Amino acid sequence: MLDVRGLRKVYEGAGRRVEAVRDLTFTVGAGELVCLVGPSGCGKTTLLKCVAGLLAPTAGEILLGGRPVTGPPPGMAVVFQEYGRSLFPWMRVGENVELPLKQQRMPKARRRELVADALRSVGLTDAAGAYPWQLSGGMQQRVAIARALAYEPDVLLMDEPFAAVDAQTRADLEDLVRGLWRARGITVLFVTHDIDEAVYLGERVLVLSASPTVVREQLSIDLPSERDQLHTRVAPRFAELRTQVYAQVQAAKRGAAVPAADVRTPTPPAT
Amino acid sequence: MKDAHLDGAPPERARGGRPELTNAALGAAGLAGFLALCEAVPRLGIVSAEYFPPVSRIADALVGELGDGAFWTALGDTLTGWALGLAIAVTAGVLAGVVISVVPYLREATASTIEFLRPIPSVALIPLAVLLYGTELRSVLLLVVYASFWQVLLQTLYGVRDVDPVAEETARSYGLGTWARVRHVLWPTALPYVMTGVRLAAAVALILAVTAELVIGAPGLGARIAVAQTSQAVPEMYALVVVTGVLGLLINVGARTVERRALAWHQSVRGEVAV
Amino acid sequence: MKRPALRLVLALALPVLLVTVWWFASAGSTDVYRPPLRTILTTFPDVWTGERLRADVLPSLLRLLAGYAAAAVLGVALGTVIGSYRRVRAVCEPVLEFLRAVPPPVLVPVIMLFAGIGDTMKVAVIASGCVWPVLLNTVEGVRAVDPVLSETARGYGITGAARLRHVVLRSASPQIFTGLRQALSIGIILMVISEMFAASNGLGFTIVQFQRQFAIPGMWTGILLLGLLGFLLSVVFQLVERRVLGWYHGLRASSRRSP
Structure with missing residues (x-):
């Protein structure tokens, strides 16, 4: 479904070059939920923006369903971390969800159906008439997810979507994403810096190195597909996988402590 | 983020x-x-040079103006009206703003009056100024002060409203009196807003100073423009317009610099309160 | 129950007090320049008859409306273009800064050269004075569109005209309205002084006529009417603004509650 081949991204600044991503190759199968985890400042956001077609890679290519990504491809939706800034504050919740569909010139009846369905699946049917800023952070992120769902994407990219919500809301949203993934068979690429979250959500976890980024390790998460916050997180296998990922991330961080000469720049591109 | x-x-x-x-x-x-x-x-004759002389001729006229003592007198008159008016407006605006905020109920009592008086265009006072003061400096001052006073007053009011209630209550609980609270809590909070008000008022004051000279005939750059117009001295008129523009530019840049300097210590990210 | 009543009393007390003071202080006035308020008020309906409103006030308002609308359209359109391209902005900035700094009233004699003393001149004067605050605020607003919002829109294929309409202009609308508000007060000033300079009708013209003929109570009624007009226009503006920017005020209030 999604092929990333030899992706490289170098920012050329005033008299300095920052190599954010060195050489990334991985594949996400159709209907798979893959988590990307890595130390902070490891170029995760850069990678995701390249995949989303929002940034042009310096080298390498990204194929979506066999076709190269050169701009934001149809059939791909992104959920950003900053829910407060990715929803349009001048539109009500329903209009926020509907706008991308309007842009596709979809008939009104179908649009209504999709919006209602998406809001129902995130449990926000009653909030359609509210403005985003009238909702709590967790609810706002639900709206962003609903907007992505209504778009009926083949691939859903999520960039640390729950990094800015409180722990309990976060657990709820994780279950929501996993539930939606199972119910709808969407391909999900989920970026996070939270190891537990990656193991809990993913079918597969890719551990990235520190910037300039390469894939350090791929782990299959062989937990049962029926997961819940209470039991999964205390399962011995969960602890093992978690430890394994943790060790890899720690090693990646140590690797970052002795960087190549061209990496040490005043402001390396974060995440 | x-x-x-x-x-x-x-x-x-x-x-x-x-x-x-x-x-x-x-x-x-x-x-x-x-x-x-x-x-x-x-x-190229796209617009008649009689209406719109080429830059070089305007520059010539400008050089001529700069060599003329009367021009400098006019510039001095304009700046006097501007500076005096601004000083009066700022003093009155800040004092009124603080008093209105500190005295209980005064804010509520004055709100409707302020809302009514503020949008009254200051040029409505032109005929009155002419009758009362003729072409004296006081005519200019009446218009300048009326127009710029509201800018300062409103920003001061907004600034005082921004005072953190926790800070205010802390000061109260430590037994600080009214004056001490005004000095240590209210004033530092309101200062950024006051500076914004001063910057806005400085621009408005120039507009009104020139207007008063132009329309009433009080001595200054505006009156000189009116004279140039009636005597068909078109390049001179443009030169004077350019001078008012440069003056406006200097005032804007200067006010912004002062604002930034005075507030270099200030952490708060403050939006300009829309008036 | 008590709060609204108290608020009403507080809102009315000072205006009533001021008018009363004016009334009694001026009651026995023999100063020609400061006639009793009573005289001014009784003169008001005689001066501002329906005929005069139609012949003088209406033309003024129409000119203001035409100039203001032209400035708004031009300012927003140009501001959007300049704000969208970094290089265009860099090229235009110094020139715009200068043009904005020119006190708008000095444009009256300049524009009179081109457009004579007719309606065209007045509309052009109002438009050329009002355009700068709108233009510069639009530039700022368009420039400050949130990058996350902008990328979200791009990710969902919202580009071109739809992006302009749903994202850029909406996001810039608070700044655009700040500019429009500044432009409104400049517009009223220019409306009045362009008529004081050269006109055969209009509010500014009439008031100056009264003053020149020493029809002092008439002049005072004109000043009152102008004040009333300024107040009404600002009320209308606020109503429109509250409707269009309801979301913005709500957003600000909510972010103030939970920073």
């Missing part, structure tokens, strides 16, 4: 060398282009 900025910034910066330098060069090019256009349009 940080990611987005960092990721967004490099591509834009990537194209040219130093951004400030390129911007300055582009700005200079823009200015040069504008001047060249203003020279070419009348020379």
